[in-house]
Amino acid sequence: MNGTRSAPITTINKSVSILGRRGLLLLWLAWSVAGIANDSVTNQPPKHDSGWHYFHDEAVEVPWSIHIFRIERSRHDLEFCTTLGKGNVLGMSTVSEQAKNVPSELGQPLAAVNGDFYNKHEDYPGDPRDLQITQGEVVSSPNGHACFWIDAAGNPQATNVLSRFRVIWANGTTTALGLNEERPSDGAVLYSSALGKSTRTSGGLEFVLETTTNSSRLPLRVGQIYHMRVREARTSGDSSLNADSLVLSVTGSHRSDHSNRRRTRARKRR
Structure with a gap:
């Protein structure tokens, strides 16, 4: 076909x-x-x-x-x-x-x-x-x-087969994830280089992630836990993708929650 x-x-x-x-x-x-x-x-x-x-x-x-x-x-x-x-x-x-x-x-x-x-x-x-x-x-x-x-x-x-893909945030809360797909109006999607050159999104809050030294190595494989650090946070969407990083894109209430946490951490640093 x-x-x-x-x-x-x-x-x-x-x-x-x-x-x-x-x-x-x-x-x-x-x-x-x-x-x-x-x-x-x-x-x-x-x-x-x-x-x-x-x-x-x-x-x-x-x-x-x-x-x-x-x-x-x-x-x-x-x-x-x-x-x-x-x-x-x-x-x-x-x-x-x-x-x-x-x-x-x-x-x-x-x-x-x-x-x-x-x-x-x-x-x-x-x-x-x-x-x-x-x-x-x-x-x-x-x-x-x-x-x-x-x-x-x-x-x-x-x-x-049911998905148990999720992100565990630094405060212990969890969010279910999609993978390399259209981002919902209120949810989170993880993007890898298997999608292409960029996330093709507009707006939202996107975290460019890289693995830590004690993490499983990319690419993504079933049954693994990946420890990631945020290299960059972006609000314009359409983040670049490559084989050495992932992009976590969040919208709706998920974006509001983590935007507020970022502002709180910034005030504490001052």
Whole structure:
């Protein structure tokens, strides 16, 4: 489908950390349904020693054109990865374009399929609706819908995933976070370089953050706690992004709370 922003890619490489996407599960289901619906010899995939099988089937009465790619899960040289619409940043592009942009060090792309749903917003095109992890980096937060992934033992999993992303302020209070998405009128979003060159926001209060010496290292990964210091506070929005820092953008009551705290600290220094 043209316009999708993410596609799972099967690659030949033994060392890639992987996370399949929901669309790939649909590919496996298509194989199972096709096998049950028609068991004629002509519909069976050709045998390969490479651990994968592909064939094309049709149900002309619907009409359906069914592309089936079967993977032998016992093969450790076949793995899944997710892609971003613009190579190393979020965006929009076709599945074939994303397959061409897979880094050569990940291996040779063999098959690709549309990934998850995405939110439509002119400033954040291709923003994944739910969780996405690419090469170990978290680029989009979960939103409570079903997600598909491969666990550490190599087994496929699928269930609803909820976000526990939050910032813990210096006074001990916490605020829930979105990640690389449209900022709500009253809330907080964390932005990383996976979004692109800047946050694309207007106004609000933005903290440019850098890691401390006792913190987990960037990029963002699941299950980690990052200790950050504020390098700069900005009120004009559209803060620059790079691989060595994050930007926390807050609005509404969250902005008022932390603006008041900044003024209080400034008075104490005087």
